[in-house]
Amino acid sequence: NAGVTQTPKFQVLKTGQSMTLQCAQDMNHEYMSWYRQDPGMGLRLIHYSVGAGITDQGEVPNGYNVSRSTTEDFPLRLLSAAPSQTSVYFCASRATDRGMNTEAFFGQGTRLTVV
Amino acid sequence: GEDVEQSLFLSVREGDSSVINCTYTDSSSTYLYWYKQEPGAGLQLLTYIFSNMDMKQDQRLTVLLNKKDKHLSLRIADTQTGDSAIYFCAEKLTGANNLFFGTGTRLTVIP
Numbered sequence: 001n002a003g004v005t006q007t008p009k010f011q012v013l014k015t016g017q018s019m020t021l022q023c024a025q026d027m028n029h030e031y032m033s034w035y036r037q038d039p040g041m042g043l044r045l046i047h048y049s050v051g052a053g054i055t056d057q058g059e060v061p062n063g064y065n066v067s068r069s070t071t072e073d074f075p076l077r078l079l080s081a082a083p084s085q086t087s088v089y090f091c092a093s094r095a096t097d098r099g100m101n102t103e104a105f106f107g108q109g110t111r112l113t114v115v
Numbered sequence: 116g117e118d119v120e121q122s123l124f125l126s127v128r129e130g131d132s133s134v135i136n137c138t139y140t141d142s143s144s145t146y147l148y149w150y151k152q153e154p155g156a157g158l159q160l161l162t163y164i165f166s167n168m169d170m171k172q173d174q175r176l177t178v179l180l181n182k183k184d185k186h187l188s189l190r191i192a193d194t195q196t197g198d199s200a201i202y203f204c205a206e207k208l209t210g211a212n213n214l215f216f217g218t219g220t221r222l223t224v225i226p
Contacts (some may be wrong), residue, residue, distance in 0.1 A: 004157070031215070040123075040215050040218055042119060042203060042205070042216025042218050042219065043158070043203070043205075043214075043216040043217055044216075045212075045213035048212055048213065056212070058213050059213060078186070079192070090157055090158065092157075092158075093152070101212065103158075103160075104160045106157030106158045106159070107157050108155065108156055108157050109155075109156075109157055
């Protein structure tokens with residue numbers, strides 16, 4: 001039982017390049033989400049998914065796409081990287097039957113630098 | 116949008132109690148949470164409190180909620196060096212899907 005696995009852990013991109021951040025969970029959780037963490041700010045929600053085939057925007061969705069073809073995987077795509085997307089990205093998941101209704105499992109993060 | 120604030124740094128001596136504070140502006144919260152982030156790791160859910168509670172105790176952790184003042188605190192008793200980390204408070208608002216996180220408080224425990 002690996003929990004939430006993110007790859008890669010580190011990435012450097014040039015402005016304008018595209019890439020996909022991978023996220024997988026093996027807990028059969030319906031709800032998955034992507035956050036970005038910037039210095040001096042809390043985590044901000046980019047996109048989330050309540051189940052396979054269903055995604056929605058969070059607080060800061062511009063410049064990112066997501067898809068959810070399976071329960072296990074929730075990749076985040078940067079279409080044309082910009083320096084403002086330099087950040088640490090976290091994927092999270094939770095079971096929808098938890099009473100406290102929060103992201104209980106986070107991946108280790110992907111540190112992305114756009115130059 | 117919702118504003119959740121924390122002080123950035125806190126230093127305590129090993130064995131003392133730590134108190135990490137958090138203030139928020141939107142009173143329509145359902146749950147409030149405390150997360151711990153160790154270096155190079157993701158966030159770990161430590162504890163939570165339902166918005167109609169005043170206090171919750173969980174071993175060395177005590178959460179206090181003052182809804183009137185929109186103030187949340189986390190007390191760690193007998194703080195150990197392993198408690199050194201960044202602590203985030205987070206709030207879930209009624210009808211919202213996402214959590215609103217504070218900026219995080221870096222706790223340093225001095226041996």
